[in-house]
């Protein structure tokens with residue numbers, strides 16, 4: 001039998017896969033959306049050496065409320081308060097205009113909990129890295145560069161919790177400075 005932690009992680013992967021089933025990433029191949037939250041959780045485990053199950057489960061679920069019909073109550077009932085709290089900290093208020101949401105991510109970053117900061121940092125690391133190797137099909141180089149700069153502004157407020165994640169992000173920034 002798997003450990004309770006492994007069983008919970010697998011339940012989150014199944015839940016997120018069903019919720020994101022009809023969605024694709026913006027890259028050329030239109031990769032299934034679920035690859036992204038899996039990549040973020042794997043980044044936390046392999047690069048950030050994160051072992052806290054709530055953080056890894058929340059990473060798998062981090063885009064379900066923002067990008068699917070999943071409600072906070074639904075997550076709470078299935079995955080509990082701690083996981084739901086991390087997910088909600090990583091969820092934009094979709095009633096606000098896009099530019100305001102982007103501005104608020106920068107403003108809110110320093111005030112997030114340590115767990116949510118690590119998830120958000122891993123999310124930005126994965127998105128900025130994909131801009132370098134497999135960018136959205138429709139984005140001009142200028143738009144990629146603009147997103148890269150904004151991602152760095154958000155991450156400025158997320159540093160200082162996990163030295164391994166911070167060091168890896170520096171390598172992504174250096175690669176970005178060469179490209180953009």
Ligand code: NDP
Nearest residue numbers: 025026027063098099123127130131134135136142143146
């Ligand atoms: P977003 O900036 O919201 O899209 C970026 C998001 O797409 C990422 O945060 C990521 O979010 C997701 N994503 C999906 N696939 C990839 C991938 N392969 N690589 C990286 N990220 C990926 O774009 P929108 O289309 O919603 O546009 C909104 C904003 O874009 C506006 O506020 C405007 O400022 C700007 N804009 C700029 C233009 C320009 O030419 N400069 C033109 C039009 C808009 P997640 O992790 O949540 O999946």
Ligand code: ZN
Nearest residue numbers: 036062063123
């Ligand atoms: Zn994401």
